[in-house]
Amino acid sequence: MKRGSFAVLSNEDIAFFKKLLPGRVITDESELLPYNTDWLKTVRGASKVVLRPKTTQEVSDIVKYCYDHNLAVCPQGGNTGLVGGSVPVFDEVVITTQLMNQIISLDQVSGILVCQSGCILEALDHYLSNYELTMPLDLGAKGSCQIGGNVSTNAGGIRLLRYGSLHGNVLGLEVVLPNGEIVDCLTTLRKDNTGYDLKQLFIGAEGTLGIITAVSILCPPQPKSVSVALLGCETFDSILQVFKSSKLYLGEILSAFEFMDSQSMILVKENLKLNSPLVDYPFYALVECSGSNAHHDEEKLMSLLHAVLDKGEALDGCIVTDSAKIKNIWSLRERCAEALMYDGYCYKYDVSLPLSAFYQLVLDMRDRLGANATRVVAYGHVGDGNLHLNITSRQYSKTTFDLIEPFVFEWVAKYRGSISAEHGLGLKKREYIHHSKTPSAVALMAAVKKTIDPKGIMNPYKVLPESILR
């Protein structure tokens, strides 16, 4: 990959930034390092300057300067992404939102929160809990990821089944465009049909169309009770039947529906010595419900358990309501990723598939790899059609890799799935976009990018393939 024809940072540029942001310009090599390195430590950029604005006007002033001087920009939130979207590739100017962490307003009646984009997700959730409200999204990185980054990457996470996507929950955005212009679409309205819903363009654009500076988001009431069931099933088809039954019996309180295959369970038992409350089954469903009345919720979950056992959809099952026990059951599912690392090397894929094709990919992959893999394990969010496929071997093997790719992307494309369900494309996956999007869709994306960012300074080398932007 070649560096774009952007200007090289000069001493005058640094002087301008230092005057604009006194004490908030980083140029020291060692201090720059964490901003140049991604969370997985697989991508490293060579930015010479990190800017830490506190206000939207400062972001606008910086970006306008960069636009006028043809300097490339890399917007950065919590830098917890997995596809290299949040770190510079060459020497882009890093603009971090870490000091933009003020809550602007909360309407306690409607649950509408307005805040700066650098607020940490977990901090927002803590703040909201004082008002019996909660954030409509939750994910592993909540302790360091920022709401602006969540919105820019259209983060999914474990509450999506219940509260829906950010495209529905984000009510307004304030964005600084690549030319420095501030677009204020920061409404706190649930309904507003006056023209195109521009904010949607920036949700999931991974910072390539502008920098999100503030977010207005609809926050649901905090659930008063949580219960979890773990069920053992004979086939993956039974898992789907249990999912359907869960929607019927739990209805509005169903908050998560996860699955693990037997290989995943063996993995966490072998590598992490975890205990399951059930004996061995080919498949497991983890069903969580959260509601406003513990007694009602338990009754519903109990009827579900009886129904799926009666109908033979599940072979065994247990219900837990105690928070420590709930945590233990969630560990079986959530610690799969950690357990995989004990095998040596792990090839990781995060795909969406229609439920009818969901598990066939795993079976086909297992057949294809045979002895070339230690394990082929699968777990994920059935409720969201999101499969985490993981293949381990003692060390990285080119033979194994070539058997997996591009086979896995072609397989997913054949079933009209998504090759990146929630992680985005960033730097790492942008060249695979055609497996999930048609040429006309990619061309339209490029047209939008060129319209909003004609100089291509905003988070270059990300999302769209190199060829299309030439």
Place this chain on the structure above:
Amino acid sequence: MKRGSFAVLSNEDIAFFKKLLPGRVITDESELLPYNTDWLKTVRGASKVVLRPKTTQEVSDIVKYCYDHNLAVCPQGGNTGLVGGSVPVFDEVVITTQLMNQIISLDQVSGILVCQSGCILEALDHYLSNYELTMPLDLGAKGSCQIGGNVSTNAGGIRLLRYGSLHGNVLGLEVVLPNGEIVDCLTTLRKDNTGYDLKQLFIGAEGTLGIITAVSILCPPQPKSVSVALLGCETFDSILQVFKSSKLYLGEILSAFEFMDSQSMILVKENLKLNSPLVDYPFYALVECSGSNAHHDEEKLMSLLHAVLDKGEALDGCIVTDSAKIKNIWSLRERCAEALMYDGYCYKYDVSLPLSAFYQLVLDMRDRLGANATRVVAYGHVGDGNLHLNITSRQYSKTTFDLIEPFVFEWVAKYRGSISAEHGLGLKKREYIHHSKTPSAVALMAAVKKTIDPKGIMNPYKVLPESILR
């Protein structure tokens, strides 16, 4: 307003269309009339031809021809819009989706429905009820409005509080662009982070960026029980307290929260002779819950009633679970629009406001108009921040009108509300867009329009103000 510099329909054009769509080209004056007239009969176009394609390819062929020959196009669904967005203004070629009414697929497990854009909303709901599913939206025009039009206008309706907006529920779209190109983003995935979420651009664009030909939409399970409470309150502030309590006590089963002021109740009693189960109060809240367990739902609604009476948030209230009685209570609220017509002339406004400013608009308007109005009444969707403000007089009066406009738009703009909560801008309201959107936002919309529709042939004279598109 001036006709755009589009070509005039020729005999060769008609011949081309007749060859492409044998028996599905309307040119007869009287048959054209309903396609040239909007539902309110306040806007009338002069189109000379209506085309009735059955397939996406046919839509593409028509649009490509129009693009190449510089013919303007007006896409039309059920033609139930209230802002003149769905009828031609001059002699645009009308493309109706009425024959594109096929269901393509339903995944019974995930509840994901894929269908052509001309499917009638109510027909889809009937179809889904066979599978214990329901559409995530419902509105008065359901018997004739089409899902493609619903998506194009980002229809809100009475289920929005419960299931969220179409920006969250629509999973995929197939669209024919103004140059005839088909953009296939018709995925059935809940999670797909591979590039910009292009479909969002077309949701609420009122057909100005392309023609939606197929829709993929997430459908929730059909609720098994419905109950309704009607509560009388002393102040509008109490209404907001009751809304907050409803979210806490009903949580996940709250499905509608509507309000009426005393003048609205007097209106339906006087003009329609309807009966209310409550004596007179300054304000009324209509609270609906729908859930999966009738017994649980009634218990929750009963605790809400006790709580709001104990806390003095409501002065009186009743609960009904019988479907006939539920219908009677809903009539009080739903028939307000009809009742208004008996007063003579009605000035109608559909605005969104932050809840804190919600009712002040009504008080200010009542003060301002004094004896210039027969009534100033307000009702609407508190849960969505959507206020229906209606002013009646015996006949249309220029004096009254000038007292209302632009005052009402300026008032809404001052509180950062929306001058069109759910009806869109269409032809009638496009010049008022600046009351709800900043100049930079409107400029960005125009840039998007020009990128996607450089010739401006797609539903011209709609959504964006005339000046901005020059």
